[in-house]
Amino acid sequence: MHKPSPPLEGPDLYQDQIRIVLVETSHSGNIGAVARAMKNMGLANLWLVNPNSFPDEASYARAAGASDILDRAQVVPTLKEALEDCTMVLGTSARGRKLPWPVVPPPQAAEIAAQSSQAAPAALVFGRENHGLSNDELHLCHYHIHIPSNPDYSSLNLAMAVQVMCYELRMLFLRTLEGGEGSPYLKPMTSPGDPGWDVPAARAGDVEGFFQHLEQALYDVGFHRRENPRQLMSRLRRLFQRARLDKLEVNILRGILTAVQKTAGKAEGTDNTEPTQAGSQSAKQEGGHV
Template sequence: MSANIRIVLVNTTHPGNIGGVARAMKNMALGELHLVAPKKFPHVNADARAAGATDLLESAVIHDTLEEAIADCQIVVGTSARGRHIPWPVVDPRELAAIVQPIATDKKIAIVFGREDRGLTNEELHLCQYHVHIPSNPDFSSLNLAAAVQVVTYELRMASIYAQENEQHKPQWGTDWDIELADSSDLERLFKHLEETLVDIDFLDPENPRQLMPRLRRLYLRAMPDKVEVNVLRGILTATQKNSNAKD
């Protein structure tokens, strides 16, 4: 199970938390750790908290931006502790595990954890198909970063063990898909192309965009298009732009 699951930490402030996450990951047989602009790393405190999982720290991949960290991933899940102005598909860790388990092991899945003090921004969450929320005590809901990773990765491992024991191998959509899913970089090019086209045809006012692009992101991310479908959509956008320019 572990080969296609990537844990991504964004702007982690305390290096000890990175070490704690590495330990939590290794407990649950996960080995791919990506860090987005950590405040202090490498660091002795990270090594100390890893307690035997320093190999994950040594192999951790560091990125400047979240977009870079998830560019080759087909499924991106962002952790969220609060409701958003525009509702997004929200699942708890057990529901997430049920979604992830049937996905083929050749699909890259990123689970993104935000800053210790304020989590992920709205813009970062808009890069994700799903948001996962841990239903902790509402009177004391703040979770340590490593504890949050442990909860999510435990559910992933239990779903994998249950599926193996019960020989459940039903594909994601009930059938083997014929085309590779679009990855995050494919989708970001689509959204950029879509926004440009909507401005060209005067459907989107860049001075007053309201929430149009976040809502369209939610629509397309919910559909989880494959690479051919993304190419078809971009072909439609190109034809729309040409037709609009011809009329001008």
């Protein structure tokens, strides 16, 4: 039994008008892997030119929930039939052909395909696993796509090559959503204040209170010497300011400091002139202060 297929989320234009074409695929499992790559990125229009074996259980097993892409796949005997109604054709190829052909990298290829697909179907063509597309097949393409892989190990698995192009199309689609580059899918979330962060950023006054508490706790345990501070607190300030603490993080850190002070026998906020006995012993064992 095939895995159920979740609904496809993506632009209707890409689903219908951008065609992924596989030429004489040898291993049917690769067809399933391509279907999965397509559905991951919101594409659905798969064409197969004279596949060695399709449909079969291997292809559906590798599809992993993208069986609907395989169910609607078009199977034709020749590449010319797969491209008959397309007005833009881009084929994957390595460089170094005797007759130079217009070559574009994946991001530009995605832009060309997306723009052309607004008026008529556009095709991205991928060749055989062992030797790609023939010269005659490449001559049917308006552009060749070169994926700049490691020159010492340049051969990509078929599904990987398809994934690269589907990813570029997906990113292009997300940038065209309302808000452009501000799409929530593309916005980074790295610190408080970014959309999606669960706790507000700590106020400057709260952070300053933490630094004062930190300095006192380090003094209480004998790690910090006020008479010879060097750059300890400056470096710790730089460390924590770089982290851009949120309110909850400040509270957690101050709770830890309070627990340390209690263990050392000191009350929070006291300004003792000498470190505790336990703190002095700990500092000696660790080799002094920073």
